[in-house]
Amino acid sequence: MIKKSLIFGTISILVAVFAYWGTSSGAKDCGGIPAEKVADMVHAVxxxxxxxxxxxxxERLQAKGVVVASENWRSENTLPLPAQFLKESARLPVNTSAKIGYKLVSLWPINKQNGPKTEFEQKGLLETLQHPDRPYTEVVxxxxNSYLQAMYADMAVSQACIGCHNAHPNSPKQNFRQNDVMGAMIVTVPLSQ
Ligand code: HEC
Structure with a gap:
């Protein structure tokens, strides 16, 4: 029960934040806030x-032996992996008036769907690999409709990231080290609606 309420609590906070952005008076110009700044804030949240x-x-419930996280979480009654949690929660705000979007991409994706699909994604992944300290942005x-797309380097912040990716049979790269860039998060902010 604790897990469910935590997950749904987290999702509802996200939806509330995005719904607020969508309904607040200056939705078109992001309330006078530069779109880059909005992308930075969404990324931080x-x-x-x-x-x-x-x-x-x-990690807490896994350590206590309550439940594990695994890829087939729906059929196995486990928890979604963090990347799946992000992907599932991203389905919700695009359906609100905020039309904000976010996803993970990588040059070495475990799931082929997360590979670069556009010129922006290909270029941004190379740029953020070179300069992980700053986002790569483009208006597309x-x-x-026009959108600001901002890409942020996704770093191997813990041993868990590299342990799982390096051992995964579908991972095209199996020598990630701590603090390596593993991919990127793309945040998409609508500029006109
Ligand atoms: C227990 C295993 C596991 C752990 C821990 C894990 N990942 Fe993943 N990660 C996955 C799987 C599986 C996917 C593919 C999910 C999907 O189907 O989209 C994925 C997807 C990703 C992607 C999108 C590209 C791809 O590989 O498909 C990025 C980027 C990523 N993870 C980074 C991280 C980072 C950074 C961490 C640590 C903070 C982390 N992962 C922790 C298993 C894991």
Whole structure:
């Protein structure tokens, strides 16, 4: 029960934050805040939720022998892996008026779907690999709508990251070391609606 309420609590906080952005008066110009700044803030919120989920839900319950996290979490009644948690929660805000989006990508994806699909993703992954300390941003058009896309390096912050990725049979790279760039998070902010 604790796990469920924690997970749903976390998701509802995310939805509330995004819903607020969507309904607040200056949604088009991000309330006068530069879109880059909005992307930075969204990234910070998502990272905090991901870290909280990883440390206080997954690692804690795993250590106590209550439940583990595994890929087939739906059928096995386990917890979603942190990357899956991020992916599942990302399905929610795109359906609100905020139309904000986020996802993980990598040049060495365990899940091929997370490989670079656009020029922006390919270029951004190379740029953030070279300069992990700053985001790579571009304005992209989709029909008549424009979006700011900001890419942030995703670092191997703990032994758990590299342990799992290096051992995973579908991982194309199995020599990650701590503090390596493993991929990136892309945050998409609508500029016109
Ligand atoms: C217990 C295993 C496990 C742990 C721990 C783990 N990952 Fe992953 N990670 C995965 C799996 C499995 C996927 C693919 C999920 C999917 O289907 O989209 C993934 C996806 C990713 C992706 C998207 C690219 C890809 O490989 O598909 C990135 C980036 C990533 N993880 C970074 C990290 C970082 C950084 C950490 C530590 C903070 C971490 N992972 C911890 C298993 C793990």
């Amino acid at each position: 998502i990272q905090s939720h991901r870290t909280f989920y990883t440390v206080h839900v997954v 058009m989709d029909g008549r």
